[in-house]
Amino acid sequence: MDPQQNPSDPAAVVLARVPDGVPTPADFRVVRLPRSPLVDGQVRIAVRSLSLDPYQRSTLGGRHLGDAPVGPGDVPPGRSVGEVVESRFPGLAVGQHVLAETGWRAETVVDGAAATPVSVPAGVPLSAALGALGMPGLTAYAGHVRQLRPVAGETVVIGSATGGVGAVAGQLARLAGARTVGIVGSEEKAKLADGPLGYDAVVRRGPDLADELAAACPDGIHAYLHLGDQETLDVVMERLAIGARVSLCGLMDQYNGSAPTRLRAGAVMAARAEVVGMVVFDHADLSSEHVEHVGALLASGELVTVEDHYSGIEQAPTAFARLMGGQNVGKVVVDIES
Template identity: 75%
Template sequence: MDPQSVSAIALARVPDGVPAPADFALVQLPRSPLTEGQVRLAVRCLSLDPYQRSTLGGRHFGDAPVGPGDVPPGRSVGEVVESRCADVEVGRLVLAETGWRSEAVVPGADVSVVAVPPGVAVSAALGALGMPGLTAYAAHVRQLCPRAGETVVLGAATGGVGAVAGRLALRAGARVVGIVGSDDKAALATGRLGLTAAVRRGPGLDEALAQACPDGVDAYLHLGDQATLDVVMERLALGARVSLCGLMDQYNGGAPTRLRAGAVMTARAQVRGMVVYDHADLAAEHAEHVGALLTSGDLVALEDRYVGLAEAPVAFSRLMSGRNVGKVVVDLG
């Protein structure tokens, strides 16, 4: 490989619906020079997340749209291999926005040192201790607010957000029902994750949810599609709380998600949108609380791991079609 080039994944074409591996291409880009205040990172572990789909041909909360030939955005754990920033030492493991590439040059002021408890994998900084974990924690303490004996329903219960949210709700004394996409995920949800029950999305969800939630749904973390949302909204208990956290079908080009106003009114429900960027003030509290759960083994940090940058398109396609189990990470180093 040319030492003056860097491997990257570029968008080959804007996806139509669920992204396919052929929508991306492995390319070689010129190696960027290092200027004062910058650091060079060798990417060790790349995070893949649903929000990235919104940038492909579009815009996500102010992020620049990604067009053909562009490298998608993405956060990574990287090792500092060269530094012209006095505050960032060579050899450090840091978190940074690198995009889907093997190496990146970023401002030293924009990186943060990876901090995980002893015995916890550094990739947890991208998952349970990163943005997905903070999303789950903020939804738990500020929107769902489950009480002992209540029933909490989680969309995508075995995903990076759902797995953390489920453990937090269980520790609050709630019954937790996970919505999943396969029998294998249902077994994982009620087995390793310890959820009270698991139900399959799709045909039959209404009946299954009625059986699993005989007294209705007190809190719902939505991470699914319109059909799932419709079913759950009709099962809300009086005074229910709903956190709209992820709109997977809309990310993939589906119709705008709509809310059943009559169901909200009947339940006198509170419905709130979850945008993790609004809850940065909880970061230290989240890291301490979830870090303790990881250290004790009370929280299982599910990861769907792939090896090699070339696997990122396959991993992303599986994520956006709901075939992942846990937080999706790509190991490069």
């Protein structure tokens, strides 16, 4: 931090330079920003848990589905669970926990109407509002009910099987009676997928993926949630069963600057496959249904939430670099002490 900054001001993370490829911690800088004044209709939020998500990478020096580009000196976007510490909005009281767009900050001021009270089932951590019960969970739920549509006996393959979206989608498919196959990138993730997440089979990204996938999916792939790279997509597309459904949900390598992702048109045609793009904002009408359904599964223990926690806002750059490098294990959350 700049020694000239006031140490009593809240900490934040700003972009130091636009990343070239996979972000590194050096692409960011921890600073102290002056505390904003509060006016009528606003609340001051102390961030308790900050969500880090792959979409944030495409805002760094660029634009993501309408999000403003983030340039050097700007605070990256981010959603948080926070506590109201000062309020001039009649609908929110001091001490209340809310969900809000805060950016990578320890504290911020937002319009009260833009902050949503957080409610999770008993025994479920508040941070689940950023993962299984938040945007990643809604992405998984919408993909499950509207795009993958698995039925008992089918084989469903989930890319990035232990991430914030993939972990929920895989469990939902298993609970629907499908046979689930998870694609992972490390032995640590393989153990998680094979254990708590309950995948029927787990395969590793890399040169042996085609052989491993053929062994794990002898009847072909009936539904595939794509969250990975071009090489993985190419291998999966050649294993599709007739009438397969493919949800293009995440393009991790493209976020990091790789060439645009391409589809094997011949494989789509041969399988008579349905390929659909997933943009979570198109499925906001499922929000209440998603929270009710997934919340009940979390409360009963039928679905588990997997979170990769880091402590302190100063850890956000490292956490994000690990996320975009595929080193995270679960939904990435940065906890900020009260």
